[in-house]
Amino acid sequence: MAEFIAYADLLNDAEIIIVENYLGAKYFADLVVNDFFDWQLIHADEVIGIGRFTGATNFHNVSQGRNVFQIEGPTADFADADNEFFLVGHNDADVTNWTVTDALNLGINTQRVVREWKVDHTGEVGDVKFTVINQLSINENELENLSVYPNPVQNFAAIDYAGSYSYSIIDATGKVVMNGQENGKAEVSMEALAP
Numbered sequence: 001m002a003e004f005i006a007y008a009d010l011l012n013d014a015e016i017i018i019v020e021n022y023l024g025a026k027y028f029a030d031l032v033v034n035d036f037f038d039w040q041l042i043h044a045d046e047v048i049g050i051g052r053f054t055g056a057t058n059f060h061n062v063s064q065g066r067n068v069f070q071i072e073g074p075t076a077d078f079a080d081a082d083n084e085f086f087l088v089g090h091n092d093a094d095v096t097n098w099t100v101t102d103a104l105n106l107g108i109n110t111q112r113v114v115r116e117w118k119v120d121h122t123g124e125v126g127d128v129k130f131t132v133i134n135q136l137s138i139n140e141n142e143l144e145n146l147s148v149y150p151n152p153v154q155n156f157a158a159i160d161y162a163g164s165y166s167y168s169i170i171d172a173t174g175k176v177v178m179n180g181q182e183n184g185k186a187e188v189s190m191e192a193l194a195p
Contacts, residue, residue: 015060017085018049025089036085036122043118045092050078051085051125067117068095070131077126084123091116098152111152157188169193 005019021037023029025044037047046066050073052059061073071088073079079086093114100107147160159167159182167188169178177193 012053012058012060014051014053014058014085017053018051018060018063018087021049021085021087022047037087037089037120039089039118039120043089043091043116045090047087047089049085049087050128051087051122052079052082054082064133068132070133072129072131073126074129075127078128079123079125081123084121084125086119086121086125086128088117088119090118153190155189155191157190159186159188161185 011019017034017036020031020034024031024035025037025040025047028040028044030040036049036051048063048065048067048071050059050061050063050071059073059079061078062070063072064070067088067090071086073086093116095113095115097114098111099114100111103110103112145162147158149158149160159165161182162184164181164183166181167179169188169190178188180188182188
């Protein structure tokens with residue numbers, strides 16, 4: 001079995017270590033050196049990472065892969081010493097299914113995605129920023145004024161937001177299946193979409 005990965009740029013040592021941890025987790029291989037991800041057995045899918053190997057210029061500070069979020073070391077204290085890494089992998093559960101198991105408030109009026117992510121870090125990596133990608137194209141600071149319901153959606157999604165906005169509906173593979181623009185309250189039909 002082989003996997004071929006091509007990059008447009010030359011990888012630095014930190015990036016090579018992150019790729020090796022991704023491959024080690026994916027193929028259940030115990031790395032002899034530079035093994036910074038301990039969740040290979042149950043959270044080995046789509047491992048992404050950020051970190052620093054040696055020296056101030058030998059680092060990687062933004063990563064997303066096929067995850068629904070991006071991780072970033074945005075500040076000067078991120079990986080300010082050698083051999084500091086922050087890696088994330090998931091359990092390959094369906095990202096479109098919801099459960100009340102281990103949900104907040106004992107599952108009363110709350111659900112969580114079945115997919116679970118595990119994080120492993122080495123050293124004091126500093127602040128790490130998680131950003132949800134392709135969910136809503138509005139400023140993060142404006143989310144407190146937004147309501148989307150019901151959750152989960154049956155036939156229609158109600159969007160309540162004061163002002164103009166754009167929205168995109170994205171399936172589990174990352175494909176945009178619907179988008180539009182609205183102003184204020186709107187009801188978006190989901191009846192034509194696959195479950």
